[in-house]
Amino acid sequence: MQNFSPATPSKRGAVQPIYCLKTGWILVRDQYWLFVGMSAVAIILGSLVPFGIMFGPMMCGIYLSVFQRRRGQTVEFGALFKGFDFFGESVVATLVHYLPIVIIIIPFYIALYGGLFLIMPRQGRDPDPSTLIGFFAVLVVFGLIMMVLIILLSVIFTFSYPLIVDRKMSGIDAVKLSARGALANFWPLLGLLLLNGLIGFAGVLLCYVGIFLALPVTLAAIAVAYEQVFGLGEVPGPILPPPPPSFT
Template identity: 30%
Template sequence: MANCPSCGHNISDTARFCTRCGAPIMQPGSSSEDVATRRLPSDERPTGLSAGRPTGPAYVPPESPFDSPVTPPPSATPRAASVDLGRWLSEGWQVYRNNAGTFSAAFFVMVLLSLVTLTFLSGPLLAGFYHMVFKSMRGEKPQVGDLFRGLDRFWPAVFAWIIEVALIGALSGPSREYALFSLISLALTPLVNAVFFFVYPLIMEQQKDTVAALEQAGRAVFPRNVLPFWVCGLIFEVIFFIGFLGCGVGFFITAPFILCAMAVAYRDFFGLAGPWSRESWPPMWMDQQR
């Protein structure tokens, strides 16, 4: 057996062309001019015409037909990004508005299933909701059924939800009776929420387990961005609860809107794999408005 000089594929000793890449194979004692397509005798030619001149070496297509840059995969290490609350809210609102009906319907389904299962499915469904948002940011059309893609990361998302509920419960429980615990809760709860901005997207997008996702999310928040993320977490909480005004109907607008803003924050700190992932990300709605 011989090897193709172009791609290294194993070929037979008598082969004239590589079966994988089509490169001509030089036989011992022959030159490149000898490597040509075999000419059929006149009696074997389907047209009955005389044989023409031998063709040249077989055409070898390039490995990539397009000279497009290779996009690196998303980094698990937080990038040197800064908290930009105003832009996150602005872009998050545009992402939500682009598929408002789908996002609100999906959030309604998520709340309903969470209540039926005593919040056991809240973590996986949150991961699935982020998957929907990222599809929209990639220019794809999200569907309500995409919500259940979070079940593919069921246990990491469930464990993350249990940890989040335990932390929030521990911070909010004693604060009802002691003023000191109220201050501690006010200081730490927005930071806990800020960390979990990134936990579910990391579990869903980068296939991280719960511990690794918590570690990477914590590195994005602490220690450099503690104060900006505290403000961001507090503002997001306020917007969440504003939705409860008016019999709670607005909650199905404000909540998915804030989740879209969180997805934009995740993109800034961790990036998204694909040609849309670059520093100056062009949102899809800008192209539609031109």
């Protein structure tokens, strides 16, 4: 497959969240339970090692399998472990994603525990109510800023694993190109991730088991969004329904 550089063109405003979810379901429905099992194994194995060392290869295996379905191929469970063919690059991309999140979270916890220490009652006196209100107000502001930054990072990183798998890109180049494509489609891509989050949350309510039922569709939806933005190499023909017409 052809290699691509960070200068690879991407489409602006191409992501259609509802279409991505519907088409994601079409991609995996014929082998849905296989993808459920693969997703469960990917999450369990991916969480065994800190810093996402195993998570990256597992996600690459999932996207590789979804792309196989997109190309009209039958997926076997072993395809999940072919993600280890991209081990080095996926680990680099994962660390590039995780390290900024850690840097963002650390000041929040410093402010939290530092503030709690400062407002602790001393010599039997109760803390000043205005101090408590101020502390929690600052904490809420810090929390909102942290949440916005983490969401932004998540959007930017969305296409990194698909790019590593489909375009054989290095981890750094994949993150760069993912950021460019994601920012060119920021609001619809954010909408897709929020919908995925709601579906995942509904799965969590089902004693966490439901999240494994949702993952095949939500990950396939991201793969569809990736194709809308960057295209997909070596696709034999249109096996998916056409996207709805755009009126913009």
